[in-house]
Amino acid sequence: MDDLSAHLKAVTRVVFLFMSLCCIGWALLPAYENWWGGLMIGGAASLINAYHLSWKVKRAGAIAVAQIKKRVNLGFFTRACVALLAVVIATKTYTFQLSAVVAGLFVAQLATLILGFLSRRKLMASNPTDERGENN
């Protein structure tokens, strides 16, 4: 398994943990159901966006390795539309808080950042290198 797949698997685990915490919060504090529901819809949309982005990044890497002259497209418009769809579902179909959906849209990004820093730190601790990348 390559680095990106392992990283994405960890991000998926964190987002599902977040959504399960939201379910528990909804069960314990039903008065704030607008917030819990919005966070869950935003979290689901952010996970879809993370999978789409990883697919596009892998494609860009494959194009670079194959040395093909092809335009690399990261597909931001698709991810923006997914975010917008989450907002529309949360506000039109249900009556969830818009702010909660927007907050939920950044769960995967936040998890990506934190897990990336942690894995980098672990790698540096287990395999110390000097500034030229040579083993000490």
Add this chain to the structure above:
Amino acid sequence: MGALALVAAAIVFGLGALGAGIGNGLIVGRTVEGISRQPELRGTLQTTMFIGVALVEALPVITLVLAFIFYGEA
């Protein structure tokens, strides 16, 4: 108020998209260059690119939602 809200929506999303475009271009360009030079580091570079692009794209998603809020207010 209506026309000003539309102008605000256009400005906020336009500037957000501009910043994300510049950031994404830099990240993808450097990563593709790095992978072309050292294909054996592809996994590491792809992960770094994934983290960078995820961070860069957080801002335009916020601006998109803000733009639609402004559009709804108009």
